[in-house]
Amino acid sequence: MRVMVQKFGGTSVATDESRALAADRVAQAVEAGWSVVVVVSAIGRKGAPYATDTLLGLLNGVDPQVSPAPRESDLLLACGEVISTVIFAQTLRARGYETIALTGGQAGIITDYEYTNARILEIQPAYLLQQLGTGRIVFVAGFQGATERGAITTLGRGGSDTTASALGAAVKPHVEHVEVEIYTDVDGVKTADPRIVKDARTLTVASYAEVSEMAHQGAKVVHPRAAEIAEIHDVPLWVKSTFNEAPGTLIRRTNTSEETSPRITGVTSTGKLVYLRFPLPDVSDTDRAKIEREVYRLLRNEEISIHLSSTGNGAFAFAVVREHLGRVAELIDGLVIPGELGPRTHPPYGVITLLGIGSKGRGMNAQRTLLAGASSLVDIRVVEADLVENCTMVSVIATGIDDIPGIFVKMLGVLDEQGVWLYQTADSEFSMSVLIREADSVRAVRTLHEAFHLGNAGTCG
Amino acid sequence: MEHSPGTSFEKERGVHAIQVRDDLALATCTTPDKWLLLLKALADNGIPVFHLKLHDSSITFIVRSEYVDRVLAVSDAVPAVTVIEPNVAFVSVVAGAMRDLSGIIARIFDALVGAGVQILQTGDAHDAVHCLIREESVATAVSALQHEFELAAGGEA
Numbered sequence: 001m002r003v004m005v006q007k008f009g010g011t012s013v014a015t016d017e018s019r020a021l022a023a024d025r026v027a028q029a030v031e032a033g034w035s036v037v038v039v040v041s042a043i044g045r046k047g048a049p050y051a052t053d054t055l056l057g058l059l060n061g062v063d064p065q066v067s068p069a070p071r072e073s074d075l076l077l078a079c080g081e082v083i084s085t086v087i088f089a090q091t092l093r094a095r096g097y098e099t100i101a102l103t104g105g106q107a108g109i110i111t112d113y114e115y116t117n118a119r120i121l122e123i124q125p126a127y128l129l130q131q132l133g134t135g136r137i138v139f140v141a142g143f144q145g146a147t148e149r150g151a152i153t154t155l156g157r158g159g160s161d162t163t164a165s166a167l168g169a170a171v172k173p174h175v176e177h178v179e180v181e182i183y184t185d186v187d188g189v190k191t192a193d194p195r196i197v198k199d200a201r202t203l204t205v206a207s208y209a210e211v212s213e214m215a216h217q218g219a220k221v222v223h224p225r226a227a228e229i230a231e232i233h234d235v236p237l238w239v240k241s242t243f244n245e246a247p248g249t250l251i252r253r254t255n256t257s258e259e260t261s262p263r264i265t266g267v268t269s270t271g272k273l274v275y276l277r278f279p280l281p282d283v284s285d286t287d288r289a290k291i292e293r294e295v296y297r298l299l300r301n302e303e304i305s306i307h308l309s310s311t312g313n314g315a316f317a318f319a320v321v322r323e324h325l326g327r328v329a330e331l332i333d334g335l336v337i338p339g340e341l342g343p344r345t346h347p348p349y350g351v352i353t354l355l356g357i358g359s360k361g362r363g364m365n366a367q368r369t370l371l372a373g374a375s376s377l378v379d380i381r382v383v384e385a386d387l388v389e390n391c392t393m394v395s396v397i398a399t400g401i402d403d404i405p406g407i408f409v410k411m412l413g414v415l416d417e418q419g420v421w422l423y424q425t426a427d428s429e430f431s432m433s434v435l436i437r438e439a440d441s442v443r444a445v446r447t448l449h450e451a452f453h454l455g456n457a458g459t460c461g
Numbered sequence: 462m463e464h465s466p467g468t469s470f471e472k473e474r475g476v477h478a479i480q481v482r483d484d485l486a487l488a489t490c491t492t493p494d495k496w497l498l499l500l501k502a503l504a505d506n507g508i509p510v511f512h513l514k515l516h517d518s519s520i521t522f523i524v525r526s527e528y529v530d531r532v533l534a535v536s537d538a539v540p541a542v543t544v545i546e547p548n549v550a551f552v553s554v555v556a557g558a559m560r561d562l563s564g565i566i567a568r569i570f571d572a573l574v575g576a577g578v579q580i581l582q583t584g585d586a587h588d589a590v591h592c593l594i595r596e597e598s599v600a601t602a603v604s605a606l607q608h609e610f611e612l613a614a615g616g617e618a
Contacts, residue, residue, distance in 0.1 A: 120470045166470045216587040224587075229470055279517065285579050293570040300564030309566055309583045309590075313489065313516040406504030408513065409497070416497055425513050428586040 001132065003171050004034035005180045007041075007142065007164035010051060012183050012242040013084050014044040022242050023091045025183060026137060030097065035132040035175075037167055039142045040088050041160040042080030050080045052143075070115035074144075074154045077116075078103070081141035081160070089139040100131050101139040104155075104163060105146025108170070113147055117156035120145060123170035132171075140167065158223020165226035169233035179236045181248075182222055187241035188249035189214065189221050191266040191454040196445050199455035203249045203265070208237075210265045210399060211251050213430040217395040218270025227251065262400025264407070264452045269395070269441050273307065274325045275388040275423050277317035278355065283381070285312075291337050291353055291383075292316050298331045308393070308424050308435055317424065319391065319435060332385070334363020336371070339381075348379045356384040388423055388437075394444045395433040396452065408432045414451045420444050472557040476565065476610040479603055480589075483550035483596055484526045487581060488543055489519055495541040496520045502535045512551075512584055512591070521582060523551075523593070548596045549581060554606060555589045565590050572609035578602045 006029060012022045029036045046053040055076050059068045068076075082103060089101040107128050111118035131138050142160025145153050155162050161182060168180040186194065188202035189211055208231035215224040221239055230237045231253060240248030278295075280288050292311060299306060299320075304327065306318040320328055332355050339351040354371065356364030364384070371380050396411050398404065408425075411432055415422060420443065424435040436444055449455060488510075490496050500522075503510055508531055512523040524532055529545055536543035554569055566583070569590055573580055578601055582593035594602055607613070 119474060123470060169470055213587075225471070228472055232470070232472070277517075289570065289574045289580055293567070293574050296564075296567035296570050300567035303563040305563045306566060307585060309585050310514045310516075311583045312514075312581055313519050313521060315517060402509055405507055405509065406501070408510070409500040409504045413497060413501065422515060424515055426584060426586070427511055427513065428589075431586075 001035050001175045002033065003037060003132065003168075003175045003178045004029045005037045005039060005164050005168045005171075005178065006183060007039040007160055007181065008088070008183045008242065009160065009185070010041045010044050010048070010084075011185050013040055013088050014048065018242065019088060019091050022088070022183065023095065025181075025240075025242065026092055027095065027097070030137060036137045037128065037132070037171070038088065038137060038139045039160055039164040039167065040081060040085040040139060041142050043084040043087070050083045052077055052080050055080055071151060074115045074118075075152050077154050078141065078144040078152045081143050085139045085141040089137075092137055098134070098136045099139060100136050101141075102128070103141050103146070103152070104144035105150065105152060107138075107140040107167065109145035109163070109166065110148055111145035111153045111155070113151070113153070115153055118145060118153035120155070120162070120166050123166060125167070125170040125174065128167070129171060129174055158225055161223040161226035162229065165229040165235065165237065168235040168237075169229055172233060172235060179238065180230065181238040181240055182226070183240055183242040184221060185241065185243065186221065187244055187246035188239050189219070189251070189266075192268070192445055192449045193219070196269075196442055197267075197449045197455070200449070201454060201456045202246065204247070205250050205252065206265065207254050207399065208251055209430055210397060213428075214266055214268055214397050217393070217397060217431055217433065218268040219266070222251070262398065262403040264404070264454065265397040265399060266454060267394065267396055267445050267448045267452070269392055269445050271307075271393050272322040272438065273319040273391040273393065273435065274322050274328075275308070275317065275319045275391050275435060276328070276357070277315055277386040277388075278383055279315045279386065280383060281314040283314075283353075287339055287351070287353070288316060290339070291355075294335065294337050295332060295355070298335070299328065302327060302331060304328060308426055308433075310424060319424070322389070325389070329357045330363075333357040334367040336367055347377050349377055351379045351381050353381045353383060356382065358384060358387050390438045391423060391435050392438040392441045393433050393435055394441060394448070395431045396448055397431050399430065401427070401429065401432065410451065411448060414447055415444055418443060418447050420447075474557050476554055476556040476612070478555040479606045479610070479612060480553045480555055481550055481599055481603060482553070483599065485523050485549050485551065485593075486526050486529045486532075487521060487546040487549050487593060488524055488532055489521045489546070490536070490541050490543045491519045492541040493518050493520075495539055499536060499539050499541045499543070502539055503532065506531060506535050508532060508535065512582070512593070514582060514584070523549075546581070549593055550596045550599050551591050551593055552599060552602045552606065553589045553591045554610065557588070568609050569606065572605040573602055576601050576605035578605065
């Protein structure tokens with residue numbers, strides 16, 4: 001048996017017309033001799049009646065002051081995919097095909113109990129394989145599974161991609177050959193967002209690592225979790241368009257792409273970020289570390305993630321997602337961090353550090369007033385953060401960065417020539433990133449895409 | 462219905478390894494208007510640099526120890542003022558689904574500051590947080606991080 005797992009996103013099943021095109025893809029695979037598993041997302045995007053966000057809005061709208069129980073949230077959220085799966089199965093049934101529609105749990109997807117972001121523990125594919133063996137097309141609701149006790153769970157962001165990839169991995173040991181196709185509204189993995197770069201090129205082949213890095217850095221084609229599962233189990237993954245006949249992008253286990261390595265894969269942008277820099281020019285490394293630790297502890301308690309952390313050279317700095325800025329300001333503005341008392345027998349006996357975040361909070365001024373009475377005993381060190389709002393991160397994705405001398409410098413130089421101000425940089429095995437003003441983001445992406453010859457007219461370097 | 466044994470599918474979430482990369486040097490260029498020229502000159506001379514960080518009046522970057530002499534020679538030629546701190550190492554905390562986790566850096570600081578390890582620089586990616594420390598502190602740092610994240614001794618769990 002040769003199995004094709006096809007996943008269709010919300011836009012692919014949103015209307016009669018798009019559903020008909022998606023059904024054509026399924027029919028083509030069946031006629032080509034594949035046994036087909038179809039994974040379906042909820043119909044449409046936010047605002048559509050059965051879209052995940054719409055269902056969540058209904059639930060939260062009951063009483064915004066009372067958070068829904070995660071278990072019940074999942075029970076509701078899973079409905080969107082169930083509805084679209086049954087409707088899409090009926091579309092193929094109306095064309096004369098034998099079909100069966102399954103929930104994630106019925107398809108054998110067993111998860112842990114982390115509702116709204118469950119992790120797949122195992123998949124028992126016997127029933128799914130049995131149904132394929134009868135010649136049916138098996139439709140599986142994406143984004144969901146079930147605990148071993150039968151409670152419905154959802155898989156979190158990118159859940160339907162994850163379902164498709166995991167089902168491919170599950171059936172692989174039992175069949176002759178398996179491939180997974182992710183259908184979307186673009187015709188493959190692009191070198192940049194085509195809405196930003198008109199001549200963005202579709203990659204014919206990419207490695208799991210490249211695609212995973214692109215997804216982590218903001219590309220929205222395949223969820224990195226799906227790419228990671230496909231890589232672990234060595235399942236070929238295709239990204240194709242529902243709406244045209246372009247061949248798409250093949251993602252497979254190799255460090256080379258288009259048989260060339262090293263190469264520059266693409267340019268991405270992601271995130272609405274705020275950059276906070278705390279200048280500590282005359283502070284010892286030991287005191288700086290203690291101040292940092294207290295700040296990070298507070299953010300940890302509020303489950304606020306930080307990015308682009310940097311320390312040393314008289315400061316420490318980090319970025320947070322912009323929506324968290326208000327909470328960060330509440331936590332840090334006016335924060336008092338006592339230093340260790342010195343061995344002195346007369347004042348000042350030590351240093352107290354008072355942190356502030358500009359106009360975002362009034363805590364520092366209030367604390368400064370309160371601490372005024374102590375200033376005869378200890379030194380008060382006031383540290384006000386430099387705040388850069390409206391930042392974003394632009395990344396160049398590459399394979400074999402160490403083998404492309406000067407690639408990072410070229411990136412920085414090109415942006416410098418364009419007058420794009422760089423607040424911070426980061427680099428990893430597969431990417432180089434810069435933190436810049438969001439207003440410069442489009443210009444930066446276009447400039448880098450052109451500089452690295454990534455467009456249709458260029459070559460991959 | 463016949464059940465197959467089932468297959469484990471996903472990466473473990475959370476911190477699963479501590480990694481060390483040593484034999485490195487920390488370079489600090491304190492000539493702010495020359496940093497891009499310096500980096501270009503280093504690239505032209507085939508010297509790979511990584512973990513570049515921009516500061517208020519300086520930049521820092523990492524080079525492998527074998528390149529230190531050449532970095533200083535290139536820096537002199539630019540000319541730029543570059544200070545080298547040799548014998549440093551990266552200790553990295555590696556995690557799956559890092560972006561779904563908060564507080565990793567706080568726990569790293571708790572562990573390292575608590576163990577008396579000075580953190581010279583930090584950096585983060587979607588799957589790791591890196592801390593630059595002096596080589597002499599590596600054993601202490603690894604032990605402290607293994608304890609903090611409940612990993613088995615030996616570097617990776």
